Amino acid sequence: MEYVSPEGLRLDGRRPLEMRQLRAELGAVSRADGSAVFEMGNTKVIAAVYGPREVQQRSQQLNDKALIRCEYTMANFSTGDRMRKPKGDRRSTEISLVIRQTMEACILTHLMPRSQIDIFVQVLQADGGTRSACINAATLALADAGIPMRDLVTSCSAGYLNSTALLDLNYVEDSAGGPDVTVGILPKLDKVTLLQMDAKLPMDIFENVMQLATEGCKAVANYIREVLIENTKQLENRRGV
Amino acid sequence: MEQRLANTLNMTVNEKKFIESALLSDLRVDGRRPFDYRKLSIIFGREDGSSEIQLGQTRVMGFVTGQLVQPYRDRPNEGTLAIYTEFSPMADPSFESGRPGESAIELGRIVDRGLRESRAVDTESLCVISGKLVWAIRIDLHIIDNGGNLVDASNIAALAALSTFRRSECTIGGEDGQEVIVHPPEVREPLPLIIHHLPVAVTFGFIGKENIVVIDPTQHEEGVMGGSMTATLNTNGEVCAIQKAGGEGVLQSVIMQCLRIASVKAADITSKIKIAVSLFYFF
Numbered sequence: 001m002e003y004v005s006p007e008g009l010r011l012d013g014r015r016p017l018e019m020r021q022l023r024a025e026l027g028a029v030s031r032a033d034g035s036a037v038f039e040m041g042n043t044k045v046i047a048a049v050y051g052p053r054e055v056q057q058r059s060q061q062l063n064d065k066a067l068i069r070c071e072y073t074m075a076n077f078s079t080g081d082r083m084r085k086p087k088g089d090r091r092s093t094e095i096s097l098v099i100r101q102t103m104e105a106c107i108l109t110h111l112m113p114r115s116q117i118d119i120f121v122q123v124l125q126a127d128g129g130t131r132s133a134c135i136n137a138a139t140l141a142l143a144d145a146g147i148p149m150r151d152l153v154t155s156c157s158a159g160y161l162n163s164t165a166l167l168d169l170n171y172v173e174d175s176a177g178g179p180d181v182t183v184g185i186l187p188k189l190d191k192v193t194l195l196q197m198d199a200k201l202p203m204d205i206f207e208n209v210m211q212l213a214t215e216g217c218k219a220v221a222n223y224i225r226e227v228l229i230e231n232t233k234q235l236e237n238r239r240g241v
Numbered sequence: 242m243e244q245r246l247a248n249t250l251n252m253t254v255n256e257k258k259f260i261e262s263a264l265l266s267d268l269r270v271d272g273r274r275p276f277d278y279r280k281l282s283i284i285f286g287r288e289d290g291s292s293e294i295q296l297g298q299t300r301v302m303g304f305v306t307g308q309l310v311q312p313y314r315d316r317p318n319e320g321t322l323a324i325y326t327e328f329s330p331m332a333d334p335s336f337e338s339g340r341p342g343e344s345a346i347e348l349g350r351i352v353d354r355g356l357r358e359s360r361a362v363d364t365e366s367l368c369v370i371s372g373k374l375v376w377a378i379r380i381d382l383h384i385i386d387n388g389g390n391l392v393d394a395s396n397i398a399a400l401a402a403l404s405t406f407r408r409s410e411c412t413i414g415g416e417d418g419q420e421v422i423v424h425p426p427e428v429r430e431p432l433p434l435i436i437h438h439l440p441v442a443v444t445f446g447f448i449g450k451e452n453i454v455v456i457d458p459t460q461h462e463e464g465v466m467g468g469s470m471t472a473t474l475n476t477n478g479e480v481c482a483i484q485k486a487g488g489e490g491v492l493q494s495v496i497m498q499c500l501r502i503a504s505v506k507a508a509d510i511t512s513k514i515k516i517a518v519s520l521f522y523f524f
Binding site for chain 1: 343346347349350354358359360440467468470475477478479480481482483484485486487488489490491492493496497500501504
């Protein structure tokens with residue numbers, strides 16, 4: 001199948017190095033300490049953060065740092081074929097683990113010993129790049145909850161189809177069976193914390209695709225920063241400062 | 242409890258500091274250099290499709306079995322490949338019996354991604370009747386002893402077991418030409434799987450404030466490390482899968498350097514597997 005037309009356009013009309021439209025909204029769940037909705041094109045994810053709060057299971061309490069927990073779920077109506085998915089299948093357990101470890105790397109856990117932070121992310125609409133969208137949503141929700149972090153982790157995916165590197169794959173491109181590289185970076189430190197890749201790719205091309213995904217992450221980081229600054233300004237206005 | 246937490250809890254501050262400060266002068270607790278792999282030995286069982294891997298203190302057994310089943314509806318002419326991991330509670334005090342934990346699932350997924358997404362095993366040749374009957378290959382990985390770096394050991398165990406697995410030959414015949422005849426191994430020589438390439442997983446650990454890179458971490462080093470990365474490569478220099486699930490951030494240049502080292506190690510391991518397999522068939 002042709003994923004990039006001779007004119008250099010992708011199936012959804014984007015250029016190979018173009019991202020989908022981003023949209024973010026803070027405070028989507030009123031009861032949560034921090035929450036956010038994050039959209040990358042048609043992919044829509046909601047994240048809620050509770051904590052730092054008392055550890056629910058005392059045996060899990062850590063005396064030198066906060067315990068981070070993360071739960072990733074996909075809504076039944078999020079994919080094309082609507083079906084009930086068993087809770088805690090292998091894929092979502094793995095993604096929960098990946099998101100938790102990515103967030104652990106950026107949260108200053110040593111400042112909150114003997115406490116627990118819960119991150120819940122749910123995919124409302126899946127159109128490729130759910131993993132990245134979840135991480136971006138979780139970062140925003142953590143920032144909204146005012147949890148101290150080293151940096152904002154941001155994530156973006158990139159692929160390689162029809163001998164072209166493509167940024168931010170959608171569902172059709174993702175399920176084409178080509179390589180899919182998901183990168184999560186700490187933009188200020190310029191360090192890679194999350195890197196997942198499947199299907200095979202020669203090493204030099206992989207380097208380019210990873211570079212492209214990193215650029216995507218930086219673009220997301222800029223957007224997230226703007227959203228947070230805008231949100232803070234609004235809060236300031238409301239308080240009449 | 243989680244394996245990672247348990248490891249950390251079992252170690253004293255002294256032990257951790259010892260590993261970290263020894264690494265500053267390029268020394269590891271077991272006498273290796275940062276980029277030395279542990280000794281690998283591959284033993285095969287009496288039957289086809291079974292292997293036992295010893296990587297330092299780590300021991301993993303791999304078993305491959307095949308069964309004729311109905312294919313998935315979206316892939317009517319492809320056989321299936323599934324990986325099941327079993328973390329025996331005798332291998333490590335933190336492993337609990339019952340449902341597989343997070344680490345068991347992650348391990349299974351890494352091995353699975355490396356083998357399946359890179360199309361290492363030709364699944365189309367496992368089809369008997371399109372839409373009706375295909376071979377389902379099942380890989381069981383049993384962790385016997387946890388000496389660290391279970392991912393690499395499990396991956397090698399899976400590859401070794403797959404290389405020696407042979408399935409009974411099937412033909413279609415009978416009166417109506419629809420009947421499937423499975424020829425027992427005594428009648429017709431069983432067929433080996435078609436394996437296009439061997440994707441070998443190589444794991445790196447990032448330890449300490451300076452993020453010193455070590456290859457093939459032991460369980461003590463796993464308790465100290467801030468993050469790890471598993472790169473799955475084949476001898477053609479292709480990257481088949483990468484898993485770096487969060488943890489300490491590293492520079493992109495370090496990742497590329499790791500990949501280059503991994504590709505050298507992957508070639509070493511591939512040749513070891515191939516030698517072991519050829520010896521198995523020789524005897």
